[in-house]
Amino acid sequence: MTDGNRPDGPPDEPAELLELAIRLARQAGALALRRREHGLSVATKSSATDVVTDADRAVEELLRAELAEHRPADAVLGEEGGAAGPADSRVRWLVDPIDGTVNFLLGLPQYAVSIAAQIDGVTVAGCVHNPVSGELFSASRGGGAYLAGRQLTGPRLVPLAEAVLATGFGYDQQLRARQAQLAARVLARVGNLRRLGSAALDLCFLAAGRLDLYYEGPLGEWDYAAGLLIVQESGAATSGLAGRPAGGQMVAAAHPELAGEFFALLEELGADDLSA
Ligand code: LIP
Helix, strand or coil: CCCCCCCCCCCCCHHHHHHHHHHHHHHHHHHHHHHHHCCCCEEECCCCCCEEEHHHHHHHHHHHHHHHHHCCCCEEEECCCEEECCCCCCEEEEEEEEECHHHHHHCCCCCEEEEEEEECCEEEEEEEECCCCCCEEEEECCCEEEECCEECCCCCCCCHHHCEEECCCCCCHHHHHHHHHHHHHHHCCCCEEECCCCHHHHHHHHHCCCCCEEEECCCCHHHHHHHHHHHHHCCCEEECECCECCECCEEEEECHHHHHHHHHHHHHCCCCCCCC
């Protein structure tokens, strides 16, 4: 296996993986809108506030079926169906069929299909598509981040005390209480706060300069994988705090010249340890 091509299948090239991700995200977004029009059945997962609709499951099934058809040798990790496919596959897909499910259920137009592709554990392609606005954010590693053909250049450089931060809260009540106490401490030191309800779109909005700061944790890999690549490719700095790379425990992001101050503030205020 030399140039990423497999003798028995499509090439493992970031550009090809991204092209497929974009095509599937549009297909999945259209299905999500159709399902919403026809009414939703709702169930709960880890808590009474952790909702899943039949549309989340149907959209993920569509994505899995398409990936199985186009890339049968690849592994898939999805929010609703967990991990599937050969464990030794070089390529792994991370799919969140509807990131921002609570917004989707309520009809708040801030939710998205999020699809990322990894080669040997490194995210090399990602796209986030809001089917209501029609916006599709995308990136390939080393290839930049884009929205509607326009290259994204990341968050503004403003004083921390004037910066607009986005963050989020989990489905566990006690965790949410700790996250809320942290957010109150952080809010006293930045300009303002937004809770928009989708980690994937929050990271893309940072890449597009619509937000200045972001942090949230813990998150599922499917929530942040594509958005993280997009915000990194827009030039933003990212961190998991306490010297860790951004990941499931914490994803923080800011303009490179603001990042040191912001990440240090988060550590000072205890964001690097939200565990009980
Ligand atoms: C959501 C994230 C959001 C977070 C929510 C939830 P879901 O993902 O996008 O940022 O605050 O707790 O994890 O569950 O809608 O896919």
